Amino acid sequence: xxxxxxxxxxxxxxxxxxxxxxxxxxxxxxxxxxxxxxxxxxxxxxxxxxxxxxxxxxxxxxxxxxxxxxxxxxxxxxxxxxxxxxxxxxxxxxxxxxxxxxxxxxxxxxx
Amino acid sequence: xxxxxxxxxxxxxxxxxxxxxxxxxxxxxxxxxxxxxxxxxxxxxxxxxxxxxxxxxxxxxxxxxxxxxxxxxxxxxxxxxxxxxxxxxxxxxxxxxxxxxxxxxxxxxxxxxxx
Numbered sequence: 001x002x003x004x005x006x007x008x009x010x011x012x013x014x015x016x017x018x019x020x021x022x023x024x025x026x027x028x029x030x031x032x033x034x035x036x037x038x039x040x041x042x043x044x045x046x047x048x049x050x051x052x053x054x055x056x057x058x059x060x061x062x063x064x065x066x067x068x069x070x071x072x073x074x075x076x077x078x079x080x081x082x083x084x085x086x087x088x089x090x091x092x093x094x095x096x097x098x099x100x101x102x103x104x105x106x107x108x109x110x111x
Numbered sequence: 112x113x114x115x116x117x118x119x120x121x122x123x124x125x126x127x128x129x130x131x132x133x134x135x136x137x138x139x140x141x142x143x144x145x146x147x148x149x150x151x152x153x154x155x156x157x158x159x160x161x162x163x164x165x166x167x168x169x170x171x172x173x174x175x176x177x178x179x180x181x182x183x184x185x186x187x188x189x190x191x192x193x194x195x196x197x198x199x200x201x202x203x204x205x206x207x208x209x210x211x212x213x214x215x216x217x218x219x220x221x222x223x224x225x226x
Contacts, residue, residue, distance in 0.1 A: 101153025
């Protein structure tokens with residue numbers, strides 16, 4: 001069954017605010033997670049990944065936090081822009097292209 | 112490089128018909144996989160391959176067959192289409208040794224409607 005799940009199916013934020021998208025997982029042995037962005041009509045696009053030996057990883061305007069104690073990870077997008085509108089998925093990478101996706105959160109940016 | 116290509120982009124089938132979804136990559140990637148995405152859901156793994164001649168089942172393999180006779184191609188066959196197979200199908204490939212963000216590519220998807 002599904003081993004990762006997102007908390008909210010939709011999220012609306014004001015342009016310029018920070019966005020936080022949450023995800024929970026069930027297997028304490030899970031050790032590699034990836035966040036994907038999917039725009040309408042397109043395949044998933046890699047955003048950032050994190051392994052279980054890290055608590056935090058930063059990219060350009062994005063930060064992923066991993067809390068292994070409560071089996072929770074989050075994606076933070078700073079200064080949200082209209083181009084950030086998309087569906088965001090967390091996924092567990094089980095190796096050899098075996099990805100287990102959560103259901104996704106649709107992020108809407110209000111002007 | 113063309114990346115990962117999928118054909119067709121759209122397809123309508125009647126229940127019981129068979130068809131093959133094509134996936135090809137020109138990056139010499141060892142790993143290839145097929146996912147389906149239902150409305151409002153994340154992608155679910157159907158089948159995957161770690162190299163030519165090697166395939167294995169994913170999370171939802173029933174009703175689908177695959178083969179990997181070459182490194183470049185990984186076709187997905189629906190033997191007898193059912194309405195439950197209405198979905199968007201994505202093919203992905205990656206290089207075994209690289210970091211996933213540098214080597215994983217998804218195709219544009221095939222939208223399938225089974226009546």
